[in-house]
Amino acid sequence: MTNLYNRILPTMLLLLSILVGCKDKNPSPASNPDTNISNTVHYTPSMESFPNPERGFLHLTAAFSEGSPLAQSSLQSLRNDNISLVWRLYYFEKFKQIDLSQAQLDLIQTDMDNLRSVGLKCVLRFAYTNNSDDGTDAPIEVVERHLDQLQPLFEANADVIAFVNAGFVGLWGEWHSSTNNLTDLANQKRIVTKLLEVIPSEIKIQLRTPRQKRDIFGEQTAMTDEVGYSDADIARVGHHNDCFMASYDDYGTYDNPNTDKNYISQEAFYVPTGGETCPPSGVDAADCEEARETMSLLKWSYLNLDWYKPIIDGWKSEGCFEEFERDMGYRLALDSTTIDTVVSKSTPLDIALYLYNHGWAPIYNHKTVSVVLSPASGDPVRMVLDVDIRKARPGASFNIAETIDLSDVPTGTYALHLHIADQFESIAERPEYSVRLANENVWDGHTGWNDLFQTVEITE
Helix, strand or coil: CHHHHHHHHHHHHHHHHHHHHHHHHCCCHHHCCCCCEEEEEECCECCCCCCCCCCEEEEEEEECCCCCCCCHHHHHHHHHCCCCEEEEEEECCCCCCCCCCHHHHHHHHHHHHHHHHHCCEEEEEEECCCCHHHCCCCCHHHHHHHHHHHHHHHHHCHHHEEEEECCCCCHHHCCCCCCCCCCCHHHHHHHHHHHHHHCCCCCEEEECCHHHHHHHHCCCCCCCHHHHCCCCHHHHEEEEEEEECCCCCCCCCCCCHHHHHHHHHHHCCCCCEEEEECCCCCCCCCCHHHHHHHHHHHCEEEEECCCCHHHHHHHHHHCCHHHHHHHCCCCEEEEEEEEEEEEECCCCEEEEEEEEECCCCCCCCCEEEEEEEEECCCCCEEEECCCCHHHCCCCEEEEEEEEECCCCCCCEEEEEEEEEEECCCCCCCCHHHCCCCCECCCEECCCCEEEEEEEEEEEC
């Protein structure tokens, strides 16, 4: 036994000295501020319906010349019903030959103020008549003058304007006829050029048919990433359909339905689509399966609940309405995050966020994406990420990998949140205009932040 002990002891001492030496040369991450510890959190998707900016079912509200403004109480009721958008249509029937009055301009501004007060945005359209017996519109020079008058309103209220229908032309502003030759290609180009000039570049407009966009821009093929994510005028023009799934060609919306739908499907990675249904003609009313397939293909972001109601009621009775309410537009959800949990001020913070877009469409307007570091006491620290969230495509994963400089962040322990905020500072901090992720228990309705259930300890 003694001989065995004498042989084992030197070996044990040698191993111990090696282990101690290794610990001295390679200290554990907890004792080395230059070595980070990461943590991964997985998230549960939510099936709840909730409002998100610039998407979903909406209601159409029309105002005739110098009419009544939107009532705040009615707007609040819409907000309480998971509505985030209002389709506001202004008729200028009194102004077909003259300038817009100050009362008319004041009406529009009051509406924008009321929308902002309750956290809604609008899809705008302007027209000169809703009367098929008197379907007169205005001369092109009057249209351009009216747009000049509207420019200050567009600029002052860009924060609550989601999209703008081209409008102005013919009955309901739907571009299918004109008493002043506004459907002539030269006049169509003048209207679109003027719209893009007076509407802030952050806002996209929509045309009635794919043919109109192709003819106006002289480009027959759909946009690619290079153009679609650029600042080019063509990248600001999307599509609206006011007789969706109502006939073989949707009442003249399409020249060749299959070709045109594929064209819009590609375009809709970059520009918005939406509109309303119509009484079916020559086809059966769109059932759930057809509606789901078509809206998913065309990446619809919004649809009018008020027309055509038998179609909407059919979806409710078939049981797909709530599904459509969830999936219309974008629906981003976290799959997982991996984040350093202990890091020194001199070492950048590595974060990886793995999301999935369960919706039919992307986000079309720019957003400011930030990780918010919230201490137990004191002010939160916002770290803006270099991310274009518009590229989170429908039915696909979207990953964010960032390295964040912490050199100016005080030491301490912080809870981490993801904030996808509106691009306009006037409403960027309002939760009604922030993007809610479709995960269970992550949303903070007071701040508009999504809790990542991650913490980071920042050391010297």
